[in-house]
Amino acid sequence: MSQAPDRAVCVAFDGDSVLVIARQQDGRAYCVLPGGGVEPGETPEVAVLRELAEETGLIGTVKRLLWTVEHHDRRAHYFLVAVEPGSLDLGGPEASVQSSMNAHTPTWLPLGLLEAEGLQPASMRERLRAVTSEAT
Template sequence: MNPRERAVCVCFDGPRVLLMRRLKEGRRYTVLPGGGIEPGETPAQAAVRELAEETGLVATVTDDLVTVDHDDRRAHYLLMVATPGEPTLGGPEALAESEDNRYRPGWVPVAELADEPLLPEEARAVVLRAFAESLTDGR
């Protein structure tokens, strides 16, 4: 069986990274925006669509960072540049909101990433590497 494929958005706004803080069934954690790749979509197309749905931000993909298998999912991490602005929850995530299922998109300083319960754990290294490269590349 082929793993389900997912596009994962890595967006920076200066020294901040875009994260989705989650509360699900009493458990608090953080993820990068993104979601499933639909039939006929490329990972880049899925990332642009998912980011717009989840946060209202319009973005372009600037780099394919890495593809990682996480259990039953293959995750394509993509570096993106979003139009300036504050994210606003939308799409299926907004419809799924309840007292015990919440999504909070927001910009978080990369310097505070160690304090975030980011899942999957491998995502932290991807974000930090991309941020370090953006500083040296001037992106």
């Protein structure tokens, strides 16, 4: 059985807000950090910037690796990314599957709303709060 490809995940801040993808899926509302699978021949650093552009329309620069974490037997690399100002615009594969039952909406979420908006995985909530002061 082959292992799932690594994931590259973007952690970007604007003041006291973090960039997320708000999700509506089969009646469930939650949010995730922008990111996705590392493609063959791609480094996690390249993948995180590609995923950022696809999912939000923003351009970024990797500042540093924050964490590498195992989520359900899949390794995820979390990068602190500085993003250039711009409007949020969903693209990539997520844009092609938008529906009332499966919506992706890039947005800036105040850190105080991480629990209320159901940021997943939940283990990232405290980590984000801990790193925000360094990022702003």
